[in-house]
Amino acid sequence: MTESIVTVFRGPHQPDTDITAKLHALETLLVQAAAEFADIRLASSLAAEDNVLFDVVARLKLNISVFSLETGRLNAETLAVVPALQAKYGKAPTLVHPQAQAVEAYVSSHGQDAFYDSVELRKACCDVRKVEPLNRALLGAQAWITGQRRAQAATRKELPVREADETRGMVKFNPLSDWSEADIWTYIRRFAVPVNALHFEGYPSIGCQPCTRPVTLGEDIRAGRWWWEDPTLKECGLHAGNLNRITALKSV
Numbered sequence: 302m303t304e305s306i307v308t309v310f311r312g313p314h315q316p317d318t319d320i321t322a323k324l325h326a327l328e329t330l331l332v333q334a335a336a337e338f339a340d341i342r343l344a345s346s347l348a349a350e351d352n353v354l355f356d357v358v359a360r361l362k363l364n365i366s367v368f369s370l371e372t373g374r375l376n377a378e379t380l381a382v383v384p385a386l387q388a389k390y391g392k393a394p395t396l397v398h399p400q401a402q403a404v405e406a407y408v409s410s411h412g413q414d415a416f417y418d419s420v421e422l423r424k425a426c427c428d429v430r431k432v433e434p435l436n437r438a439l440l441g442a443q444a445w446i447t448g449q450r451r452a453q454a455a456t457r458k459e460l461p462v463r464e465a466d467e468t469r470g471m472v473k474f475n476p477l478s479d480w481s482e483a484d485i486w487t488y489i490r491r492f493a494v495p496v497n498a499l500h501f502e503g504y505p506s507i508g509c510q511p512c513t514r515p516v517t518l519g520e521d522i523r524a525g526r527w528w529w530e531d532p533t534l535k536e537c538g539l540h541a542g543n544l545n546r547i548t549a550l551k552s553v
């Protein structure tokens with residue numbers, strides 16, 4: 302059954318699904334990607350999907366490095382995932398921080414929470430705290446992996462499993478593209494994967510603390526991210542290709 306874009310977040314409370322075929326496809330894809338690219342990296346937001354990918358990489362002992370963007374505005378619950386992963390797997394994502402000077406310049410020019418004032422100032426904050434650190438974290442890589450899913454948002458409806466990241470000149474994999482929320486939680490229960498405690502408090506998608514709220518009945522599962530903005534424009538620059546696909550669809 303196809304998961305609706307507009308959905309009720311049931312997350313941890315959903316019944317198990319049969320993920321046999323999807324799990325086989327996921328493991329095959331990651332094994333092949335690790336063989337194809339000598340330097341391939343997983344960008345982990347420390348949310349449920351990325352922890353699933355972290356578990357596969359660890360279980361299959363794949364040569365895929367993992368990093369997380371520590372923006373300086375994350376929730377304590379999100380940061381608590383790092384030692385939880387360390388405790389279970391004996392390793393955790395490398396934390397990548399924004400450049401202190403750039404953060405200071407933004408805060409002194411606009412104020413710490415200026416992202417509420419305009420889309421431009423929000424994107425400028427994401428540039429400093431997320432996009433520049435991501436680009437730095439991917440320097441020298443041939444490919445990278447994300448935990449994005451099609452069912453997460455209007456901007457992700459056409460998300461392919463493999464795409465060209467033209468901005469960064471590398472290949473980008475979205476191996477969970479066709480996984481449902483229920484599939485993710487089935488995997489998490491089966492393999493006892495550590496998860497962010499906020500998922501149990503109505504947060505299906507978790508970003509920086511001041512830019513994320515829980516979702517309510519019937520909302521898009523990324524509705525809690527930058528909830529004051531147009532839902533078809535809500536990407537932070539990490540996944541610019543999603544907006545390009547939406548723009549192309551709107552123009553036909």
Ligand code: SF4
Nearest residue numbers: 416426427430509512
């Ligand atoms: S999500 Fe919010 S706090 Fe985090 S980098 Fe973007 S605008 Fe800044």
